[in-house]
Amino acid sequence: MTSPVRAVWRSPAPTPPPPRRVWRDWVLVGMLPPLVLLEAAVRPEVPWRWGWAIVLLALVPTLFWRRTRPFTMLAVAFGVGTLVSVVVGGDPQLFTTAYFLVLVYSVLRWGSGRAMVGGAALVLAGTLAPLLLETPSPSPVDLVGGLAVVVTTGSLGLAFRWRAGARARELERMRLLEREELARELHDTVAHHVSAIAIQAQAGAAVAAQHPDAATEALRVIEGEASRTLDEMRAMVRVLRRSDAPELAPVPGLDDLGRLTSSPAGGPAVTVELEGDTASVPPAIGAAVFRIAQEAVTNSRRHAHGATRVEVRVRVDGDGVRLEVHDDGEAVASGRPGFGLTGMAERAALLGGRCEAGRRDGGGWTVTAALPRAGWPT
Known part of the structure; x- marks a missing residue:
């Protein structure tokens, strides 16, 4: 087999799997028998009309x-x-035989690659069979018209299959983006408080041994950080569950950078310097910064060994x-690699920027x- 045919042959059935029954199936199956019998009754010129009516009813x-x-249903129908x-x-020659086209559509819409290739070969053989079986043979116009109807039906099945696949891929892409965004938020908010703890x-x-008061103060800070962590976790859970309308906290921006200056006891001092028209910065940009x-x-604070100060400078121009x-500390390799640098780079890249560390x-x-x-x- 050539590469395109081999690729189609090996392709799996579409996902998600189709429903077994829907109400439309019962309506279709309920309408066809009366239509078959009615057509057989009003078209006496059709050869073997009652025999064909029985066959169509059985199928x-x-x-x-x-x-x-x-594929099995198509093979049964076309084989019989x-x-x-x-x-x-x-x-x-009964018009109600057209419901076979629904089976053609189903093979290309719901079948695996093998089913599609086998179904196409079966339909092609069934369409060309009258050239050998009927006397006289059908006219070229009838043959081309039949092929056009079958190809159009198959094309519709492939089109809906492709659209469903594209939609599924888009949904999966959105899920991945949401997971990445959630991972960044967890790392940048909850992990920040956990690091302070x-x-x-x-x-x-x-x-604790020499300065009990300092140890008590550390416990107070831990309690405050733990409370803020719990509040942020609850807010995230409310948003993810969507069970109610949570009260959304304001998005942090450049004006909130001063919160970073509160250093733990014994930690490096943090200074923040802002320059330029910070009010012109959009909220999304301010939150990313x-x-x-x-x-x-x-x-x-965690990895800069011996650091005494941390300087934060922001310039808007x-x-x-x-x-x-x-x-001003000495960088120490973390015992376990984290996602901080990755998250910072992703935030900058999403806004067309870049982030580097060294x-x-x-x-x-x-x-x-x-x-x-x-x-x-904008």
Whole structure:
């Protein structure tokens, strides 16, 4: 087999799987028998009309399984129809035979690759069979017309199959994007508070013996961070469950960068410097800058060994927003790789910018992010 045919042959059935029965199936199966009998009664010129009517009535139940067993039902219908045609010496001339096209459509809409290839071969053979069986042979106009109807029906099945597949792929892409966004939010909010809890717990354990008051203060900070973590987790759960209309917290922005200056006891001092027209920055850009700065400060507190200060600088100018977070500590490799740098880079990339992190020549670790105005929503 050639590559295209081999690719079709190996393709699986479409997902999600089709429903077994719907109300339309019962309506269709209920309407066809009266129509078959009515046509056989009003068209006495059709040869073997009552024989063909019995055959068509016997094959109507194939419509019930046309989605779950499309090729089998098509093979049964076309096989019986071809066999009867050979016996009586001609094709059925009843118009109600057109319901066979529903089986053709089902093979290309719901069948696997093997079913589609086999169904196409079966339909082609059934369409061309009158050339050998009937005397006289059908005219070229009738043959082309029959092929056109079959091809049109099959094309509709393929079109709906492709549309359903495209929609499923788009839904999966949206799920992945939502999962990535949720992962970033969890890392940038909840993980930020959990990191502060871990730092305070370590500091409290270190000074508990000599300075009980300091240890008590560390416990108070841990309690506050734990409460904020629980509040944010509950807010996320309410949004994900969509069981009610949660009260949405304001989106953090550049004006909230001052919250990062509250350093844990024994941690590096954090300073924030803003330059330029910060009021002109859209909320989405401000939120991204805040989250990147928050993650960079958290990383400095956790991984910058011996750091005494962390400087956060934000400059807004005609080109966009530039963020720089620098500490004077010595970078220490984390025992387990995290997703902080990945999340910061993704946030910047979504807005057409970039985010980089690395050691500075003069010492310390620096995170820089640039968000150009071209990526700002309008």
